[in-house]
Amino acid sequence: MLLKVLNLCTYYQTGSSYVRAVDDISFELAKGETLGVVGESGCGKTAAALSLMRLIPSPGRIVSGKILFEGKDITALSIKELLSIRGDQIAMIFQDPMTALNPVLSIGEQLVEPFMIHRRLSRKVAIPLCIELLNKVRIPDAGSRMKSYPHELSGGMRQRVMIAMALALNPKIIIADEPTTALDVSIQAELLELLKNITREQNASLMLITHNLGIVARYADRVMIMYAGRIVEKAFTLNLYQTPLHPYTKGLLDSVPRLNQNNNKKLTPIKGQPPDLANLPQGCAFYERCTLKEARCKAKAPTLKKFTCDHEVACWLKEEGK
């Protein structure tokens, strides 16, 4: 297994209280696989992604758990070892291309960095490689674009640059944190298609973080649904859409329109707000919003259990099977 995350906990400490951004999650990522991570804002998906590269900003930190990348525990690496993995073995594409590129450095200046840092190439040698990359992400007139500054490019173009930057050194894992959320719908599909094709070409694994279930259905091999810092359901994409098990997953699916459904069916939003991560209630975190809640849900939080061989869910109602 390329990446194995075991009981990862990432907390933000504010004064004496903890915000449990990532609360005891475990998952795996196989070579060449695309894993979709879905959840509302603030459910811990970004924190989980940042944890994988140890990029959690202070006052957050990985409190416990292991992140085994090719057998090495990332949480235990020295800074030097960590730096050699970041950007080389594992790369990240961020949500907002408007702010994720340095505004005062040219595109070329930012693109050559991975080559210069990890491969120790000179700028001269790196530049043609960068132009090749820009061609690969279909940026027209790549040679002259190298001298452009981010503000001279459209959002879609900037995200292409971000993708090019992440793919520069053929990383084994690409983490894409809502890569198209900040972009026009018309560009979204194009960029995701591009990302998918290139990762497939390089046989890289993709961790696709999104709140868009449509994107996941189309691009992910497996999906995990996160809620309040935990994984509530984990399954092959097809299984998840056909037989959602967790009430939250069902709620999510019911709140987005689907083309193959009866058009007269009303969309039903999930009522209420996600709980405060600094002050999680006892029992199941979804209790307050759940339509199927029972007394035992309040008493103790359910853990992730296998329902079928490739479908896991954290819900008491599914505990005793079928």
Next chain:
Amino acid sequence: MKSYLLKRLLYSLLTLWLVSLFIFAIARILPGDPVQGVLMASHMGIADNNLIEGLRAKFGIDQPLPIQYLVWVKNFIIGDFGVSIASGEKVFEMFMKRLPVTLELFMGSAIWSMLIGFSCGIISAVRRNSFLDHLLTVGAVLGLSIPVFWEGIVLIYLLSVMTHILPPSGYVPFTESITGNLLAMAMPTFIMGTQGAGLIARYVRSSLLSVLGQDFIRTAYAKGLSERQVLIRHALKPAMIPVTTVAGLTFGYVTAGSFIVEYMFAIPGLGRMGVNAIFANDFPVIQATLFIVAINILAVNFLVDVLYGYLDPRVKVRS
């Protein structure tokens, strides 16, 4: 970029014109009559009207004010700064004689305030909320809030009166003795740069901190850059953008400080010349000094604008 610079240059010239009006007005509003002052010294105050009128005509101050202004501006443009009423010396020559002294003081204080300001600011930002950061913050706030004259008195007391490390005042030309010159200039240079150093340190810290919190810094870390590389390659340049403005403004502080410091340490520079001229109501000298100061401050700010365009590629679009 060219049109941006041209625009800045035009603004500077416009400002300069307004400043010239202002300076001319101040010099005339000052109470007292320079001619009377001169006569008081040379003729023990006994002077007939003919003598007074003669002197007035000689310095051109018998003309109506608008004419005086135009004559002054015209002469200034062709490089004639006029003649000192008090000493009869050509202002331009007085100026050139004192320029190297003030220049040394300025360069010295600019270099030390930038050096200290930048390094303290960077250390503070990188090690934010550490003990060192708090210590440097206290130092910077002290530095920028202590009045120049008070700092001067205290330092003279500590370093000259009590310990005799540095001379309390006076000036030794560079050509006479290098060590003597450096010793004499050490304290005034330090004092003149203190406020600037504190100000720059504070601004560098806050500007760098805000840059370090930006998304693109996280991108840089995700690429595998070390903290040092992120700082040097990604954070410093954008952080310098607001700081250049402040550094330019600091120049104004330093100039104001030079008037006090040069007077305090009996350094024969432009500041001292200006102060003496104000006491003597010697307005050709007052006008020339203030105007040169104004030109310098505008030049520095123009330079800042140029630097801005270099540091921030977005400026070209905005202009």
